[in-house]
Amino acid sequence: MGVQSCPKEYMPHRTKGAFMLETTLCGIKLRNPLILASGIRGNSAGLLIRAGKEGAGAATSKSCSLLPHEGHANPTMVDIDGTYINAIGLSNPGVDDEIYEIREAVAKAGIPIIASFYAGKVSDFAAVAARISEAKPAMLEVDISCPSRKDALFSSYAKDASEVCLAVRDATSIPFSAKLSPDVPNIGEIARACVASGASCITAINTIGGMYIDAHARHAVLANSFGGISGAAIKPVALKSVYLVRKAIGPEVPIIGTGGVFTGIDAIEMLMAGATCVGVGTAIATRKESAPFKAIAQEMESFMKKEGYRKLADLKLQE
Amino acid sequence: MPIHQIATVTKAEKENGIVTTLTFDTPLSHAQPGQFVMLWLPGFDEKPYGVAGVSPLRISVGARGPFSKKLCGMEKGDRVWLRGPYGKGFELKGKKILLVGGGYGFGPLRFLAEVARKRKVSATAICGARSKGLLMLPAACKTIFTTDDGSAGTKGNVLVAMKELLAKERFDVVYTCGPERMMSAVAYEAKAHKAGCQLLLERYMKCGIGICGHCCIGDKLVCIDGPMFGLEILENPEFCKVWRTKTGKRVPI
Ligand SMILES: Cc1cc2nc3c(=O)[nH]c(=O)nc-3n(C[C@H](O)[C@H](O)[C@H](O)COP(=O)(O)OP(=O)(O)OC[C@H]3O[C@@H](n4cnc5c(N)ncnc54)[C@H](O)[C@@H]3O)c2cc1C
Ligand SMILES: Cc1cc2nc3c(=O)[nH]c(=O)nc-3n(C[C@H](O)[C@H](O)[C@H](O)COP(=O)(O)O)c2cc1C
Numbered sequence: 279m280g281v282q283s284c285p286k287e288y289m290p291h292r293t294k295g296a297f298m299l300e301t302t303l304c305g306i307k308l309r310n311p312l313i314l315a316s317g318i319r320g321n322s323a324g325l326l327i328r329a330g331k332e333g334a335g336a337a338t339s340k341s342c343s344l345l346p347h348e349g350h351a352n353p354t355m356v357d358i359d360g361t362y363i364n365a366i367g368l369s370n371p372g373v374d375d376e377i378y379e380i381r382e383a384v385a386k387a388g389i390p391i392i393a394s395f396y397a398g399k400v401s402d403f404a405a406v407a408a409r410i411s412e413a414k415p416a417m418l419e420v421d422i423s424c425p426s427r428k429d430a431l432f433s434s435y436a437k438d439a440s441e442v443c444l445a446v447r448d449a450t451s452i453p454f455s456a457k458l459s460p461d462v463p464n465i466g467e468i469a470r471a472c473v474a475s476g477a478s479c480i481t482a483i484n485t486i487g488g489m490y491i492d493a494h495a496r497h498a499v500l501a502n503s504f505g506g507i508s509g510a511a512i513k514p515v516a517l518k519s520v521y522l523v524r525k526a527i528g529p530e531v532p533i534i535g536t537g538g539v540f541t542g543i544d545a546i547e548m549l550m551a552g553a554t555c556v557g558v559g560t561a562i563a564t565r566k567e568s569a570p571f572k573a574i575a576q577e578m579e580s581f582m583k584k585e586g587y588r589k590l591a592d593l594k595l596q597e
Numbered sequence: 598m599p600i601h602q603i604a605t606v607t608k609a610e611k612e613n614g615i616v617t618t619l620t621f622d623t624p625l626s627h628a629q630p631g632q633f634v635m636l637w638l639p640g641f642d643e644k645p646y647g648v649a650g651v652s653p654l655r656i657s658v659g660a661r662g663p664f665s666k667k668l669c670g671m672e673k674g675d676r677v678w679l680r681g682p683y684g685k686g687f688e689l690k691g692k693k694i695l696l697v698g699g700g701y702g703f704g705p706l707r708f709l710a711e712v713a714r715k716r717k718v719s720a721t722a723i724c725g726a727r728s729k730g731l732l733m734l735p736a737a738c739k740t741i742f743t744t745d746d747g748s749a750g751t752k753g754n755v756l757v758a759m760k761e762l763l764a765k766e767r768f769d770v771v772y773t774c775g776p777e778r779m780m781s782a783v784a785y786e787a788k789a790h791k792a793g794c795q796l797l798l799e800r801y802m803k804c805g806i807g808i809c810g811h812c813c814i815g816d817k818l819v820c821i822d823g824p825m826f827g828l829e830i831l832e833n834p835e836f837c838k839v840w841r842t843k844t845g846k847r848v849p850i
């Protein structure tokens with residue numbers, strides 16, 4: 279990666295940092311493209327407000343459902359040498375309680391709040407979308423990478439994904455992103471079906487299915503036996519998925535590229551793969567700074583200044 | 598490398614009608630008083646427990662629900678799987694300190710008393726319970742016992758003994774672990790006497806490593822910003838007010 283990778287005309291204009299990371303997502307202005315990913319420190323208003331203080335451009339809440347869910351028994355999450363695996367089991371207090379958290383976050387966080395939700399059947403997706411919209415989040419994210427029926431996710435099949443998106447589209451006027459699982463052979467096709475059915479954005483990726491076993495215990499480590507891998511290990515899969523989704527949905531529809539982003543350079547790579555914004559999850563806990571998003575944003579800026587980029591839109595792979 | 602390490606029980610000591618202190622065959626030398634470990638019983642559950650000693654590892658467990666009762670029923674030779682130590686522990690400060698607790702919360706305080714003794718910091722402990730049969734064993738320093746019913750030690754709760762003591766002596770820092778309302782009262786008392794205060798908090802934990810967000814209290818996470826908090830926690834809007842259940846639902850304390 280040399281200096282020649284960026285358009286020459288920008289070289290003399292090295293803008294001051296503050297604004298170079300500004301961007302727009304579904305018509306919403308963000309101070310930077312870094313978005314707290316769903317399920318990571320986002321299950322209370324206090325934590326969503328904290329993400330704002332830590333420098334996030336926007337924050338996604340923990341996915342909520344129509345009724346409360348306890349999730350799985352512990353262990354629900356472990357870190358083995360930087361490879362994280364979790365099966366929290368989508369625990370949440372249910373939309374009627376969640377609405378309170380979202381309202382407070384919307385009022386106080388100072389950054390756009392993206393309310394995430396999921397359901398077990400199509401009609402429930404519509405019901406939660408309608409209810410959570412009452413809290414007036416800037417955007418919604420529909421987690422369709424959750425189980426639809428035994429052994430499949432809604433995002434496993436274009437038809438199921440599309441049914442959910444159509445139902446959500448009819449239930450709310452707030453723009454929504456469809457969050458996809460990478461555990462499919464055709465993520466591009468699924469993204470296209472979501473967009474055709476009303477999704478204004480695609481979030482890719484959710485965690486990748488995996489499992490740990492403790493030989494001494496003769497037990498799977500996660501109480502749910504298997505779960506989802508997150509963190510640095512999944513970055514290559516995330517990059518590939520975002521790249522394929524971008525190819526499939528064309529240049530206009532925004533993508534929140536998520537998975538394994540730890541540094542500013544990781545975030546830049548995600549943008550180069552085709553993302554509009556960058557979801558950051560696991561890294562928030564592993565980076566030791568008190569304001570991890572600010573630190574990542576600073577790394578992005580110093581890369582851009584050093585390499586002569588002036589705005590995010592210029593971060594593209596070479597033809 | 599497996600994430601959990603195995604520890605085998607070498608001693609299970611019934612301290613009173615509720616609390617059992619388990620001693621294990623392994624040290625956890627790098628753990629500080631106030632830090633916690635996640636104890637896993639494969640096929641059952643995994644929960645946080647405060648470290649009550651490190652060479653070898655000790656844990657004091659109060660029998661409450663199914664998991665803690667299972668731990669309290671453990672015998673020599675039984676195994677647990679654990680990960681940690683996690684969280685921010687007590688910071689030993691000053692020359693003269695006071696430890697105030699009761700129940701299983703006295704376990705981590707006793708560990709702190711051991712560390713204080715090694716570092717030549719003068720410590721006094723106040724250990725309270727409802728009645729004699731629920732008192733914990735003394736710490737490695739002067740220990741004042743209190744019981745609500747007066748069946749042993751000073752009659753009244755720990756605050757009665759603390760007020761008496763603070764009227765005569767000055768302490769640099771007060772360390773406390775126990776029910777949140779008790780800790781709150783202890784912290785206000787310490788503050789009134791211009792002493793520092795460190796409290797050990799609990800909230801429902803899932804990951805224990807600052808990712809899931811489940812253990813939040815206001816904008817803080819008990820598993821990484823705590824479990825030790827200073828006097829600033831008194832300003833936290835959820836302190837002594839909000840607990841979150843396994844679903845994350847707010848319930849009043
Ligand atoms: C940082 C920390 C340190 C702790 N240290 C000790 C200790 O040294 N000794 C001790 O006996 N107990 C300790 N606990 C409490 C312990 O983790 C268990 O909550 C307790 O043993 C009850 O579990 P149970 O399954 O037996 O009871 P349950 O009937 O399941 O629960 C009883 C109560 O414990 C709470 N609880 C249950 N599961 C959890 C969990 N995963 N995380 C937090 N709270 C939970 C419930 O909300 C309920 O209020 C600590 C908790 C935390 C957060
Ligand atoms: C503990 C945990 C809980 C998660 N919960 C959710 C969730 O509720 N909804 C969702 O859409 N994604 C959830 N995710 C997935 C993340 O939002 C993200 O897509 C994934 O972790 C990859 O990003 P990362 O490598 O930056 O963590 C969760 C991830 C983790 C680690």
Ligand code: FES
Nearest residue numbers: 803805810812820
């Ligand atoms: S227990 Fe998961 S963040 Fe504290």
